[in-house]
Amino acid sequence: MLWPMLAIALGFLGLAVLSVLAIRVYAEVRRLSGQVALASRRIADASGDLERAATDLARAGGAARP
Numbered sequence: 001m002l003w004p005m006l007a008i009a010l011g012f013l014g015l016a017v018l019s020v021l022a023i024r025v026y027a028e029v030r031r032l033s034g035q036v037a038l039a040s041r042r043i044a045d046a047s048g049d050l051e052r053a054a055t056d057l058a059r060a061g062g063a064a065r066p
Helices: 002-064
Strands: none
């Protein structure tokens, strides 16, 4: 009777450890997804700035030609 109870207890502890690790992974994934979203917004802003600068430079170059 001792061995089945010990096996059940070890199985429960194993599930508890796996659930704690799953919660930690979930929290890290949420944090990483927030950072990826922030980086994506920064890249979009930078590409918009670059596009505006290129447009302004093209206008300036077109105005300088005779």
